[in-house]
Amino acid sequence: MSESVVSGLTDLLQRMRQAQREQPHPDASLRRIRLDALAALLRENRPAICEAIDADFGGRPAEETDLLELFPSLQALAHARRHLRRWMKPKRHLAGLWFLPARTLLVPRPLGVVGIIVPWNYPLFLAVGPLVDALAAGNRALVKMSEYTPRFSALFGQLVERYFPQGEVRVVNGDAGVARAFSALPFDHLLFTGSTDVGRHVMRAAAANLTPVTLELGGKSPAIIGPGARFESAVERIVYGKCVNAGQTCIAPDYVLLPRGREADFIATAQRVVARMYPQLATGGQYASIIDDAKHARLIRLRDEAVAGGAQAHALAASSPADAGRVLPPTVLTDTPEDAAVMDEEIFGPLLPLVPYDTLDEALAYVAARPHPLALYLFDNDSAVQRRVEQSQAAGGMCINDTLYHVAQHHLPFGGVGASGLGAYHGEAGFRTFSKMLPVFRQARLNGVGLLNPPYGARFRRMLDLLLRR
Template sequence: MTHADPDQLSDLLDTMRAAQRAQPHPTADMRRQRLDALAALLGEHQDAICAAIDADFGGRPTEETQLLELFPSLQAVRHARGHLRRWMKPKRHLAGLWFLPARTLLVPRPLGVVGIIVPWNYPLFLAVGPLVDALAAGNRAMVKMSEYTPRFAALFADLIAQYFPEGEVCVVNGDASVAQAFSALPFDHLLFTGSTAVGRHVMRAAAANLTPVTLELGGKSPAIIGPGARFEAAVERIVYGKCVNAGQTCIAPDYVLLPRGREADFIACARRVVARMYPQLAAGGQYASIVDAAKHARLLRLRDEAVERGAKAHALASSSSDDARRVLPPTVLTDTPDAAGVMQEEIFGPLLPVVPYDELQDALDYIAARPHPLALYLFDDDRAVQRRVERSQLAGGMCINDTLYHVAQHHLPFGGVGASGLGAYHGEAGFRTFSKMLPVFRQTRLNGVGLLNPPYGARFRRMMGLLLRR
């Protein structure tokens, strides 16, 4: 479906439900066929996918789409295929001691029809990632693409219709009114990726139907350069995490905490990194544009407002901004007041505030005083420091001595906590998110449960004496 009317969505969901009722528990082979179809779609249309996303952004390197979207999408399919039979296998256990010889099972069952709402910043991976998990769990799926990436959304809708029969997977396109109607549908599970503000509206709409939700949101993900860090290596990985997709990444480093007095070292090193990675930043075709004029204007406003409040802006590239192409060079901000918007909002662009600390505990207290981030980055080779941060901080995920790549580990769950999200997916975690782990108690023919039957006399009291003893 290329474009949907909000009134059509309920009928579409009914069609998907009817298909699921006709085949409520697909076999492992059926699920693998669906995953194979998705892999074929990705493998056979890589050029078209990259071109569509590039056009939607007004300039995004093919190499970034290959590395950050196509590669992890294909890896997600391979991972699910390789582990599917083990995930589907019921988990068998003995019953509790007093109920032996009964047995218990946990049987993974598909939930039914899953809704997936996709953001604009990684429109392929953030559609395919949850779709892989939903299909592996045996569900049907309806996918709402972002209206901010219309070319890719139309292409993905056409490709899904080619590779999947009606009633298995469908793509819905449309404006904000369609998105609102989509989130209000009585899905068996709804996964939303996007901003915290919109996530609240999605959760409110889902609550009317008691639809369970997984919310993948965002927030201000900090990067700590610890006292035992390899400083230049830390700066390189932070700059990389901030510059790919021009910082339009939910897990991009949002600000840096570093030892006081090393701000100038950070800026000098970051400039060398940018010069090496992007020798012709504005014209080289290796650096992404901001996706649209409104988001570009917002980033300029955040930067300028910070400067007006006393911050200093340090451009990391010699290229000036190209407003026509929405190319915004990476910029470090120092001496930025906490009240500035850039310190209050998720930045979602190539602006990088640097906050000095005197003691590591000061940095940890700074993070702990704010909403839990989606990602936490620590650069330090001291294992004691690593354990200290792991045990004192709560975040959606943590990455040590690198940025971003924890999201590509399919045996690790991906999700936020608090304001940065609710629930998780990827790999087995996603399979369980989109499954009902059905608990089954299986009684044997010969058992002793009749000893607890009424009338409650001396025998019952003796049995309860055994059961209730400490």
């Protein structure tokens, strides 16, 4: 990493800090102008955005980019705009009983300049989502895009320069070295989305500056098919969650726990679902490619190593022809050894191990014994089972009788727990993440605090006795 690159990043951050000092608390009107600029950027450049992401993936349907990236981004903007004044309003309370008639305030203040590190799998939504929250909270932002999506990253940088004045939002592009230098900048807050391993490095770099971080990581998100599930519906929703973006989703179902003996039923149903959703999977353009050759080769290795260890691979669609690039058909794995890498690493692709269980207790114990996942999916219509899982399992988020769509509910916080992440954003939770909730104690003109002043005589001791009895 050259000194000039590091110096350039430092200078860029300092210029944005200066701009924030000149306007430290933008009003609601200015914040809405910034949100509207971001919405216009998305709406007016939709075809170019879809084309750039498609080119980076070597094939990703525009429909998926529209549904999974543009739609939630625009919904996040609309939600923030609608609720902004309420979020910004100071919360007023009476002071504690013994301090009356004083009042207290909780005032949301912008943090300053926020850093956002974006992954490659959803390069638009995972840039825009945190950016919406940062702008709603009155901050300025630097956004480091992924080097694995060079076309879209370059396009987004150009669009940001066109739609935002200098000093409000800027995009940084570059390789892993640039990302390391970026994470070491003294931001007022840093949000990283990516793998758990890289998240550790980001947190370590931020710690040197005491920069607070939000880490959106991943892990192995289980799907549990309970004894009271509508089986075919459960399979359909799991397959859908695994197949969109070819499984390259941090909250994709990573493995399935199902009643022992239903494995063949799952495979047969899943094959019918895939045939219906993707009738020409390898050539029809409705199914995404794996992002690059290295990640495609990794997935093949995970599958082949599992098979070599005794697993059986069940392709849910015909194999792609030789000229189909990096299209990898969804594949179910059964009888997979527990020590196989596919059972330990986050898969991040269209491989889906089945783990049979004899009792629901056994299934829940299996999940609880592993690092907390970013998402947990339960399929069961029994409300008692639903409550039991809600109360017994730790996860970043939970979906009942569906997959993925909890992330599109902007009134719900999105974030992990333990190895799957730290902190949360989306909607009001994101506004608070990127705000300093400033506590203010406002003393009344006439008050009795002087009764507690020294010297500590008999009157003070009587007052103290009253206080300590409460």
